[in-house]
Amino acid sequence: MLFMLLDGALRLTMGLCTLWGALALGHRLPLAAPGRHLVVTAWVVAGGGWLWLHWQGARLVPVIGMAGQMTVLLAWWRTLVPARDLDWAEDVAHLATGTFEGDRLTLHHVRCFDWQTRDVARVAWERRVYDLSRLVSVDLFVSSWGRPGIAHVLISFGFRQTGGKDVEFVTFSVEVRRQRGEPFSEIGGFFKRYELAIIAADERDAVRLRSNVRGERVTLYHVTLSPQARRALLLSLVEGANDLAREPRFYHTITANCTTLVFVMMRRIIEGLPMDHRLLLTGLLPAYIHDHGGLVSGYALCELRRRGDITARARHADAEADFSRRIRQGIPGWRSGETSI
Structure with missing residues (x-):
């Protein structure tokens, strides 16, 4: 036997x-x-x-x-190494990088595309400066396209503008760095087919691309981190982006994707966060965060998901200058009708 x-x-x-x-x-x-x-x-x-x-x-x-x-x-x-310079697709042509001077954060190459179709956009990359003392919020966007447990995660940081209630947002997304015209294959993501990218983008660019252009369902969750943890998470993301720009890495469908990389950074901030299967099934990430007290208290997860579904609001807001304010109407943790907390 x-x-x-x-x-x-x-x-x-x-x-x-x-x-x-x-x-x-x-x-x-x-x-x-x-x-x-x-x-x-x-x-x-x-x-x-x-x-x-x-x-x-x-x-x-x-x-x-x-x-x-x-x-x-x-x-x-073992001879396969990630590439630094290829003919990259327009939306991942530049990786996010940042520099710090006290409370002053300068992000280079913030993507500010105006998307027309999935593959066509008015291209714009900007240099933007943020005051870390005015960092007031962290939000989680989960974008899904009908496959159970599978989604893309974006993290958006809000900075209160001087002399007003409005908040300016910058959104980070961990993505596949494809070459121009190259299709994406989830299986290929297991086999060193793509490089890894950390992109900093204007929130309207990153969210509208998924809700309005690709037709995905997007849900917003307000994350209740302390001011120190918010700042530490942002600095960790920027440092990770700087490291990636210096030393390219391969994307991996499980071990180096949008959720697992953010989890690694979170563990540097909040000790004792356990591993969980929901870190692999990215669509289940909000449940993991909710169970560990990271979402707005007093609401069941199903209620946060229902009220956080911004898909219709994003489509109505489309080209409006106050896109970020409109999509946050009715979101727990945000005051109704305002981009303030």
Whole structure:
């Protein structure tokens, strides 16, 4: 019985190695499609051959063959490094970077696009300066497109403007850095196909793109961090963005995406935050934050989700200058009709 279990485990391992290698080669081998398909086919035939030999009773030869095959593949895999300079898509052409002078934060390359379609926008990148002593809010946007548990997360920081009630927002988004015209593949995100990007954007750009242009459902949650924690989170994001600009990294669908990177930064601020499956299923992140006291108290999560659905308000606000104020009407934690807390 023990030998049967070991044989089964070994065959499963060989099968998984064959599958992983085929996907890795298919997504990352720098050959034209015909050549890449030929190599993938050869890999699968070789892996299947070792499995067949093992099934026929051979033991040592299939293991040595599969091990040698994987050794060559992994040696090549380790040579893949993230790129710094490629022909990037317009919306990820510049990574966020920032500098500090006391309470003065300067963000370089804040994206301020006016989106016309999913792929067409009036392009604008700006240098913006923020007073950290006027940082008054952190909001979480969760944008979903109908796939259970899957969503994109954005974090928006609000700075009270001098002499008024209005608040200016800058939104951070951890995204895939695609090349111009390159489609996105979630499977490819497991196989070093894309670089990682941290983007700073005007809130109307980042939110309207998803709610009005892509037709996604966007929900806003006001996050109840202390002033010190708000500041620490923002500084951590900017430092992470600066590090990424110096040393490119690969995007990974699980280990380096919009939620997991923010969680790593939050753990530097709030000790003891536990790991949770909801950090992998990004659409469930609000439930995780709610359970740890990070959302407005006195409301059930379902009520925060219902009142935080800004999709219709964002579509009505569309081109209005007070877009951020309009989408916050009725949001728990924000005063109705004002962009103030």
